Amino acid sequence: MEGDIKNVIRYWMEGEINSFIKVWLSAYFSLCYCYFSGKLLPKGTTRLAAFLPVVCLFLFLPLQLNSVHLSGTTAFFLAWLANFKILMFAFDNGPLSAPSISLSRFIAIACLPIKLQNSKENEKNISSAKGHNSILNYAIKALLFALILKIYDYDDYIHPRVILVIHCFHIYICLEIILAIAAAMARGLLGAELEPQFNEPYLSTSLQDFWGRRWNLMVTRILRPTVYLPVLNWSSGIVGRKWATMPAVMSTFVVSGLVHELIFYYLGRVKPTWEVTWFFLLHGACLMAEIVVKKEVNGRCRLPRIVGTMLTVGFVMVTGFWLFFPPFLRCEADKRGLAEIAAVGAFVKDLVRALNVTVNNL
Incomplete structure (x- = not known):
């Protein structure tokens, strides 16, 4: 190592x-x-x-x-x-x-994955919320990220399935930190408050809630006008407005799956296995089924919030273990990423040591 x-x-x-x-x-x-x-x-x-x-x-x-x-x-x-x-x-x-x-x-x-606030009122509200919660929120996540990196030192003694669970949290926290840094850079450049990119996805109560309102919101805002709405308008004339959401949802997940395959290719430079695309197709199909059930039930029956959260997060993690993570692990992106983090840490330590030596010699 x-x-x-x-x-x-x-x-x-x-x-x-x-x-x-x-x-x-x-x-x-x-x-x-x-x-x-x-x-x-x-x-x-x-x-x-x-x-x-x-x-x-x-x-x-x-x-x-x-x-x-x-x-x-x-x-x-x-x-x-x-x-x-x-x-x-x-x-x-x-x-x-x-x-x-x-x-x-x-x-x-x-x-950058940012979107400026559309109104001063929204900007004031989000700015106020961030002022009270964001610093502590990101501090906790930074500590969790450091803890995860430390846990990897003992991965030989941990069950592989537990490691996969840790990978889930690793990817989420890493994405949130990276996107927060990008948003902070843009905030300094533009002098404006920006919308958050994640909304505590581990609290999702349904797949609609997870994909539409909590997970990587910038991607949702990009795919909605470029894929979802055009397909929705086109299919409305064919199947009617009530069911036009079905092809629109599936088309959005197809595009998302293909783009993720491209991202995975950049990471590993290996031929796609299409498991990631199947992951998004499965979620698209399940989300369509969820929409149908909600239309038929029409609010007459709802799962308790904690049950919905457990089912949603559990489904995302299980399907992720099955289809999303295998190609990611086969190209050893996790090991290479950890080696890069360790490299940066070693470089910073050497730099600090050299600066201390220089200061002491002055």
Whole structure:
């Protein structure tokens, strides 16, 4: 393990950070091009044709990185979020189409998982809530993340299924911390309060609650106008408004599954096994069944909140163990990610030690 850490440190120092900087400089200049092109070109196919090279570039850029953390976050920010927002902008839709948007806001909103508040009242409410809860909330999650990293030192003595449960919490806490850092950066750049990206998903009472109102809300806000609503409007004329949600929901989960397959490819660079797509298809089908049951019951019968939470979180975790995590573990993304964290920790320790020596010698 120590040799792996040293190799990761050497690799990061020799090239990965430089590649990361080059990738994001390319993204920055590409978004500048989109910003000024959008002011000159009419919306529709003309603007779309001008943006397609940028979309292709954003699909290519994550391949220039090899570390799990840098390639994964870059793929999520550029290949997924930025590309979907650029495609919406081509038709003058989405957050990038806001009137009089500045270049700095355009770039931040395009490539970061953020959405500015629409009203001063909402902004004040969320800001107040964050002021009281966020610092303690993120402090607790940072401590839990450190505890999880420590637990991995004893994984030889822990049952594999328990390790999978720990992986669930690891991925959730890691995502929340990464997205919180990105939001904080944008907050400092834009000087505005931002909407949260997660809403305590472990308290979900149904799949609708989990996917629609609690888990990775930026993705939900992106997929709704780009996939869900167009399919909903199209299918309303075929099956009627009451049941048009069925194909709209399934289409959204199909797209989400395919994009996740792409993200997993960036992480492991191995041929897709389509297990992740099946995970989202299963959840899409179960969510459709849940919607049908709710329509038929029409509020006459409801599960106790704690029962709904246990069933929902349990279903997400069990299906995750079955379909979502196996390809993630086969490409050893977890081991590589831990090695990268250890490498950063070792680098920081060496840096602190060197600074102490320098101060003592002064």
